Each structure stands twice: as structure tokens, then as C-alpha cells.
Amino acid sequence: MKKNRTKENPHIGSSFEGWLDQEGIRQEVEERSGRRALAIQLARAMAKRGISQLELARRMKTSRAVVQRVLDGENPGLTFKTAQKATAALGLQLIVRVEENTAKSSRRERELVAL
Numbered sequence: 655m656k657k658n659r660t661k662e663n664p665h666i667g668s669s670f671e672g673w674l675d676q677e678g679i680r681q682e683v684e685e686r687s688g689r690r691a692l693a694i695q696l697a698r699a700m701a702k703r704g705i706s707q708l709e710l711a712r713r714m715k716t717s718r719a720v721v722q723r724v725l726d727g728e729n730p731g732l733t734f735k736t737a738q739k740a741t742a743a744l745g746l747q748l749i750v751r752v753e754e755n756t757a758k759s760s761r762r763e764r765e766l767v768a769l
Contacts, residue, residue: 669768686728692737693727699744 674680700710707725711718716739723729726739741748
């Protein structure tokens with residue numbers, strides 16, 4: 655016999671973005687996911703091309719420590735200029751898109767995409 659539930663779940667029908675907004679962490683989470691997505695894409699491109707961190711640093715005219723910070727994905731100090739240098743050194747193009755901030759837009763559409 656099923657029990658009659660008198661309390662409704664307040665989270666049914668809510669979105670992940672809504673929860674992030676409610677917790678006040680949406681901007682931080684989106685920034686981190688963008689950095690991590692970039693780091694993953696750069697690492698994959700390096701592996702595909704057989705390029706080491708040292709070689710990427712040489713191509714970027716920087717130190718290996720800088721490349722390690724870029725590939726870390728957690729470094730909040732990553733600049734657009736450094737991200738652009740890393741993608742260019744791999745023969746890629748960094749594309750940043752600006753969109754309306756709506757709860758219906760997908761997370762993938764808001765990520766930084768390195769093509």
C-alpha cells in the first residue's frame with residue numbers, strides 16, 4: 655500500500671542552473687568549467703599532435719610552468735592572451751561566444767571552445 659505523500663519535493667522541475675543561482679555559485683562554476691574544458695581540449699590537441707609541454711612552451715615563447723598552469727584547468731589567473739597563445743601554438747583558433755544569459759541555453763553553448 656502506497657503512503658499518501660503530503661509534502662511535495664520542492665526540487666522537482668527545477669534546473670541545475672536554477673540551483674546554482676540559488677546557491678550563488680553559478681558564475682564561479684561556469685568560469686571553472688570553461689577553464690577545465692579549455693585545458694582538456696588543449697591536452698587532447700597536444701596528444702594528437704605528439705607535442706610535449708616543453709615543446710608547447712617553446713612555441714608559445716614561455717616557460718613550461720606557464721603551460722602547466724594552462725593545462726591545470728583550475729588556475730583562475732588564466733588570461734585570454736595566454737589561452738590564445740596556447741591555441742595558436744597548436745594551430746588552433748580560440749573562439750569565445752557571447753550569448754543571452756537564459757536558463758534554457760545549454761551549458762555546452764556557454765563553454766569556451768577551442769577549435
